[in-house]
Amino acid sequence: MVRQAGPLLAPTANSWAGLDRAVSLGPEGILEELERAGLRGRGGAYFPTARKWRTALRHGAPIALVVNAEEGEPGVFKDRALLCLRPERVVEGIAIAMEALRPSITVMFINGRADPAAAGFARALARSPVEGRVIVYRGAGGYVLGEETALLNAIEGRRAVPRPKPPLPVDEGLFGLPTVVNNVETFAAISAVLRDGAASFRELGTNETPGTRVLSVSGRVERPGVYEVPFGTSLAHVIAQAGGPAVESLALLCGGPSGGFLPGKLCDVPIGPGRYHPTGAMLGAGGVVVLDADRDIRRAALAMAAFNAKESCGKCTPCREGTPLLLQRLAGQGTEEFDSLADAIQFGSLCGLGQMATGPVRSALEFWPEVFR
Ligand code: SF4
Numbered sequence: 001m002v003r004q005a006g007p008l009l010a011p012t013a014n015s016w017a018g019l020d021r022a023v024s025l026g027p028e029g030i031l032e033e034l035e036r037a038g039l040r041g042r043g044g045a046y047f048p049t050a051r052k053w054r055t056a057l058r059h060g061a062p063i064a065l066v067v068n069a070e071e072g073e074p075g076v077f078k079d080r081a082l083l084c085l086r087p088e089r090v091v092e093g094i095a096i097a098m099e100a101l102r103p104s105i106t107v108m109f110i111n112g113r114a115d116p117a118a119a120g121f122a123r124a125l126a127r128s129p130v131e132g133r134v135i136v137y138r139g140a141g142g143y144v145l146g147e148e149t150a151l152l153n154a155i156e157g158r159r160a161v162p163r164p165k166p167p168l169p170v171d172e173g174l175f176g177l178p179t180v181v182n183n184v185e186t187f188a189a190i191s192a193v194l195r196d197g198a199a200s201f202r203e204l205g206t207n208e209t210p211g212t213r214v215l216s217v218s219g220r221v222e223r224p225g226v227y228e229v230p231f232g233t234s235l236a237h238v239i240a241q242a243g244g245p246a247v248e249s250l251a252l253l254c255g256g257p258s259g260g261f262l263p264g265k266l267c268d269v270p271i272g273p274g275r276y277h278p279t280g281a282m283l284g285a286g287g288v289v290v291l292d293a294d295r296d297i298r299r300a301a302l303a304m305a306a307f308n309a310k311e312s313c314g315k316c317t318p319c320r321e322g323t324p325l326l327l328q329r330l331a332g333q334g335t336e337e338f339d340s341l342a343d344a345i346q347f348g349s350l351c352g353l354g355q356m357a358t359g360p361v362r363s364a365l366e367f368w369p370e371v372f373r
Contacts, residue, residue: 001224001225001226002081002226002228003217003223003225003227004227004228005228006204007192007196007200007204007211007212008089008185008192009085009214009228015092016092018092018093018194019129021194022095022096022100027099027100027101030096031050032050033193033194033198035050036199037193037201037210038198038202038210039186039189039193039211041182041186042183042189042285043068043182043183043186046273049190052180053100053101056178056180059178062103063101063102063178063179064104064106064173064175064177064178064179065097065098065101065106065179066106066152066173066180066182067090067094067108067183067184068146068151068181068182069083069184070145070146071114071184072111072141072145072146073258073284073285074256074257074287074289075219075253075289077216077226078226080116080117081216081226082184082185083120083121083184084116084120085120086188087124088127088128089187089188089191089192090191091124092190093190094108094130094134095130096190096191096194097180097182103180106134107135107136107137107155107174108121108134108136109137109151109154109155110136110138110139111145112140113141118138122136137154137155139151142160143307143353144312144313144351144353147162147353148169149162149165149169150162150163150313152169152173152174152181155174156174156175160313161314161315162313162350162351164350185214185286189212204231205230206232209273210231211230211231212231213229213230213231213283214286215228215287215288216286217238218288219253219288219290220244220291221243222242222243222244223243225242227241227242231270231271231272233270233271234267234268234270235269235271235288236268238271238288239252244290245264247267249292250263250264250267251291251296252290253289253300254282255284255285255287255359256284256287256304257307257357257360258280258284258353259281259287259356259359260280260281260362261291261297261364262277262281262363262367263293264293279362279363279367280358280363281359281363293368297368297371298372300360301360301361302327304360304361305327305330305331305357305360308323308353309323309326309327311353312357313353316354318348319345319353319354322341322344322349322354323345325341326338326341326345330361330372345358
């Protein structure tokens with residue numbers, strides 16, 4: 001349910017006004033408008049969108065454009081909400097990207113379980129000017145597919161495991177082509193930038209990260225759902241809006257199985273890229289799970305550790321062998337030698353799943369060590 005809408009989630013009368021403007025600006029004009037808006041990708045890394053596109057274009061070769069609608073993280077459902085409720089915004093953003101990049105192949109990769117989202121997208125695509133030019137690919141599920149090179153392997157029909165980097169996808173991605181991968185919310189934001197203009201887009205958010213962020217808020221709140229808020233809004237404010245518990249008994253899981261826990265007393269942080277705390281809590285894909293600090297932490301930390309162990313694709317040893325061991329130690333109340341094991345997983349793993357798998361465990365032990373004794 002949409003609890004708070006902004007430029008990305010609000011309904012609009014003319015679905016294609018942003019695309020009309022993009023066509024009149026031309027490819028270079030679109031890139032300059034995205035630069036003026038300061039748009040950063042909403043997938044979790046917050047890389048400047050226009051800079052990524054320019055890197056791919058610099059090769060002077062055919063380009064692949066891929067939309068990542070995998071959204072396999074527990075507690076994150078806002079891309080599905082966008083595809084169900086405002087799919088025309090997403091399709092318009094894709095059409096604008098196609099106008100700027102002139103890709104030789106465009107693929108929409110949708111989570112295999114997200115049927116309503118796929119249906120919403122198909123309806124909007126069928127009514128759009130890019131109908132017939134976007135290949136829709138349904139995934140088979142798996143958290144690792146949020147890693148863009150694993151997703152590219154899946155589209156190519158290979159085993160869905162991450163590739164070593166470099167090369168980055170923008171240099172050598174889908175079928176060896178320079179490839180732009182952006183997520184669903186980024187395309188909705190592209191639509192908003194071209195529809196309302198860069199100056200209007202910058203009126204919300206911060207200088208460093210203009211615009212809004214769509215958050216998935218769930219757990220122990222009276223009003224769970226999707227909240228679109230300007231960057232810089234405090235997490236505590238969002239939790240209060242959602243009807244969360246008092247600060248003293250509050251804990252948040254921010255960033256899901258790749259993020260970490262945050263106690264209520266530290267929740268007054270502004271929403272933005274990067275970590276909220278060095279132990280792991282971060283904005284990531286915009287998932288905020290509200291917990292009761294006195295009752296939920298142990299169970300939630302074990303659930304995240306179990307999830308990461310189960311979702312490890314098995315390609316590299318530190319993650320494949322280390323994440324189940326981490327879970328065993330946590331479950332068996334034996335956290336001795338925890339740091340050396342966590343360091344081996346964090347610094348020895350190939351992709352973000354392993355590198356950030358220790359965040360929920362490290363943060364839980366940092367703030368609530370007593371529940372693991
Ligand atoms: S870190 Fe984990 S998920 Fe990533 S490649 Fe290695 S085994 Fe696979």
